[in-house]
Amino acid sequence: MSKPAVKKSYTFQDRIYLYEIIKGLGITIRHFLANVRASLRPGPHTIPTTWQYPEDRTREISPLFRGAHMLILDDQGREKCVGCGMCARGCPAKCITVKRGKRKEGQEDRYVGKTYCTEFHIDLLRCIFCGYCEDSCPKGAIMLGPEFELAGYSRDDCQLFKDGMLTNFHRAMEEGKLRPPRKPVKVEGAAPGGSGTGAGSSSKSPGGPDKQADKTQQ
């Protein structure tokens, strides 16, 4: 058998125990003094491991953070979303509702695809922030942003609509927190030019002109 992990014989100092207590007191008072000194120091971070959150918002969050959803615009400020509803389909919490509408003449400077989402609704109370909508989007039009202050006073405060998602996008743009689009993942045997290629591919939008223009998916 292996040797016991703990040495059983105690030294005299261990037996007295008072000596060990005094050593322990030294350790705790060192922590105490260091923390008191740190808390008296000016600056937002009083103690390295504690953020005074509502006052101190300087804490950096990861660029991969999954917060409130954003609806992405391309370089010319056009909505990338084509309203296909793949995000709603892929959503495990079933919290997304998309309504698709047809792009009219003269709206080419507003929407990239021939169709667009007339309504976009996300129930943030249901959402689990898994990011599957982001993965399932063929156009890279939806993304989870850096916004995390999602508390509200009523259930209605916790619903995210299209304008809210655009606001989130603009704010993330201004603060430079928009993460670069993910590189397309190569899938074995898949057709080239698939998902995640980004902005410009407006001509080959799926669906096309069809009868179910106002298709609702939940």
Add this chain to the structure above:
Amino acid sequence: MPDWKIAIIKVVFIWCWTLIVAVIMTWVERRGAAMIQDRLGPNRAGPFGLLQPLADGIKLFTKEDIVPARAQKYLFTLGPVMFALPAFSAYAVMPFGDKITLGGKEIILQISDVSIGILYVVALGSIAVYGMIIGGWSSNNKFSILGGLRSTAQLISYEVPWGLAILAAVMLYGTFSMREVSLAQQGTFLGFLPNWGIFKQPLGFILFIVAAYCEANRVPFDLPEAESEIVAGYHTAYGSMRLGLYLFGEYINLYTLSAIIVTLYFGSWHLPYVDMSTFLGPISYGIATFLVFFLKVAFFLWLFVWVRWTVPRFRYDQVMGLGWKTLIPIGLFNLFITALFIQLSI
């Protein structure tokens, strides 16, 4: 001013002062614990969170007062009172300063200089345990009764060494009066040390402080309320201000015990090497002795908090073993040595 007015002023002053110290101690405990554990602690209510005890008090007073079903109602009510009252009363014999002369009248800064002050404190300390046992028994709760039982078992293992330590100190000073004990610690010992009890009774001091931690039910001897083992011990079933009274009594107990330690072993209101009465006026001397005494007490109050976050809890049988097999022999040895020195020097 007649004597009874002076007495009432002293009682009211000490009552309020003890309450204030106990209230501030709850804040010190929480912030100190946080700082030791690399946290910040309650810092929202008021500057540095100093109003936190007030918020706690309001919360405790306004909570619903629940008596558990099938609890013994009268005993349940009596428990916290039995616990907190002795803690308050014990301060009656504690000196908090030397005497001051006001208008040709000598006022001692002590509520009453009882000739058996130390015995009085020991007796009240034992009564406080009844508060725990009654609380534990009347709650009709397994964890509560276990906590109450533990407090009893702990009592019989720490009271004997505690008594032995006090006995040695009493032999040394030759008096039971707290004020005379304080007066006896003036001047120097062996020419270079302050004439404090700790230098004459180092073993006795260690015994006393270990027993004091038992008496106060503080970590490492907080067996009656060991929260990782028996929920909250004797006050598991208590809520609202009844619980508040228990917690409050505990902090007042800490204050009383610290005052006894300072009186017996740390020179009471005396500064080492300096006799303040020679260069201070009568009133400023009174204030200075009060402050010196309180600063010493404050150190021991802090030591209670400090040790709490350093030493882990002893196991139940370990406390018994420590009390019976280690502290009592040391106490007897200390008694013997003290008697020998007293006999040889006289």
